[in-house]
Amino acid sequence: MRRSIATVCLSGDLAEKLRAAAAAGFDGVELFEPDLVAGEMSPEEVKALADRLGVTLDLYQPFRDAEGVTEPEFADVLRRAEAKFRLMQRLGITTMLVCSNVATASVDDDEVSAGQLRRLGDLAQGYRVRLAYEALAWGRFVDDYRRSWRIVELADHPAVGICLDSFHILSRGHDPAAIEDVPGDKIFFVQLADAPLLSLDYLSWSRHHRVFPGEGGFDLPGFTAHLLRAGYTGPLSLEVFNDVFRQTDVHRTAVHALRSLIWVEDQARRALPAGAQTPDTGPGEALDASSLLPATAATGIDFVEIRCEDPSSVEMVLDRLGLTFRGVHRSKPVGLWTSGAARIIVNQQQAHGAEPHLSAVGITVPDLTAATVRAHRLKAPPVHRRTLSAEVALEAVLAPDGTEIFFGDATTAAWVAEFAGGSDLGGTEGPEDADAPTGGITGVDHVNLSGAWEDFDEAVLFYTSVLGLTAGSATHVPGPRGLVRSQVMTSEDGAVRVPLNVSPTLDTGPALQHVALACPDLRAVVRRARERGLVMLPVPQNYYDDLDARFDLDPELLAELRDLHVLYDRDAEGEYLNAYCPTVGQVFVELVQRSPGYAGYGAGNAPVRLAAQSRR
Known part of the structure; x- marks a missing residue:
């Protein structure tokens, strides 16, 4: 065929x-x-x-x-x-x-x-x-x-x-x-x-x-x-x-x-049922089960990379959130920050004049060979980075929005040892660690990517075909300069969540992207970050008046949310708390606490966040 x-x-x-x-x-x-x-x-x-x-x-x-x-x-x-x-x-x-x-x-x-x-x-x-x-x-x-x-x-x-x-x-x-x-x-x-x-x-x-x-x-x-x-x-x-x-x-x-x-x-x-008889194929790549290896289900987010010329503003946010600096890569101007399973790479390579922006995401897969072969057969452009002979070579492809997608598995986990102190990533370095009983940041909840309107459909197909993610229904969130189109791509078990956004064409500012970090006790993380001097994105008082009317929250909880600038959502399956760090360049960090049954992203809170970011 x-x-x-x-x-x-x-x-x-x-x-x-x-x-x-x-x-x-x-x-x-x-x-x-x-x-x-x-x-x-x-x-x-x-x-x-x-x-x-x-x-x-x-x-x-x-x-x-x-x-x-x-x-x-x-x-x-x-x-x-x-x-x-x-x-x-x-x-x-x-x-x-x-x-x-x-x-x-x-x-x-x-x-x-x-x-x-x-x-x-x-x-x-x-x-x-x-x-x-x-x-x-x-x-x-x-x-x-x-x-x-x-x-x-x-x-x-x-x-x-x-x-x-x-x-x-x-x-x-x-x-x-x-x-x-x-x-x-x-x-x-x-x-x-x-x-x-x-x-x-x-x-x-x-x-x-x-x-x-x-x-x-x-x-x-x-x-x-x-x-x-x-x-x-x-x-x-x-x-x-x-x-x-x-x-x-x-x-x-x-x-x-x-x-x-x-x-x-x-x-x-x-x-087709196993063993079904179908016509012989003709010229071109064979239309049979061997033409593509099965999509290997993404099992998690290995790392998120932020690229910029001057990393000081990004590192300030990460430090005040309580992430630990693990050191600089032994052969590249690249730093690693971690907390639990959350790994944030700050990359200064080829970043002359660049503001902080989300440049790469590492995805863990059960079968690295199958994932990379499938990506190349689907015509995903390969990404090449300089790697010395003693370093782990990570396979990567370029997504339509320009994000580099790296594949990793158990055989590539040794890359963390290439950072000074990077061999000790088990969460044993003090009270700020993700495993501490007082709570902290435990991993990446989702990565939110923004692209041009003309790339949106291609991006949906890319994440569906190459990574085997499933596209949810498209939604539109009102912002100060128009509607923001959003579509969430998720793995079957929710281990990988990638919301894709398209900003209004009249929005002349940078397309913001963000990484959402998971916290079992978000309010404790925000309190400690505030003590270190981090000012969260201010949320207007009108929001909390409306929140009280919608959910009839306990007055003490409502007062604490208002004081900490934490947003809240709830559905029949559970609760969702989130808070936003200040934007640096084209990227910001969101903190997330979700009940196990809650599958959303606090969509009703997004207009409040967009308006607050626009004001600042």
């Missing part, structure tokens, strides 16, 4: 799109007609470029308003089609997408539509062209793939088959199981697109809100599994109309697209 992409998914002119698709590793492309019409290359030049790049031209699309018309109108259909067939011969393309009629259809009769497709097939056959008939979600009469298949069956022509598009099927809520009733050799082409679940007219939804597989709400692995069971062996092609992708870097989008296709193929294979 081959991997293809429609040129409409990518920015740039046709030559740029072909080069990007080839460089990313696609086997072929489907040619969107406006890309040819608006370009300067002749059809022969387009074919020659594709041949040099090693990509096939798999589909010419779209051909519209072909069936369900009167005889005088159909005569014009044949005239238009013959011109396109001659053009396709020049391009070397043998399959054309024929969309169900949305504009000129006036005859709601399957026999009429089938007869017209049969006659169109006779004409196409003379040019060695096949017709892939597709039911558009907004078709005038034909908007269901099961009806389009019935019409193709009635046409009973070797040059007439169907095209199945996941958006047109799943957006209308049609059951894709009937795909398995279609003979695989009559499915001439397949187009894949995901989409968020919206209440919107189908045309607007399709033209502006499609996303790559794994980034929306459709079950594309299940959809693809039906195709495999049907015996389909043609290309799997991405057709994603999206305003963002047509504005972003063409090469990056092409890699992003291929990652999504590899992921959905792998998920589809794994959705």
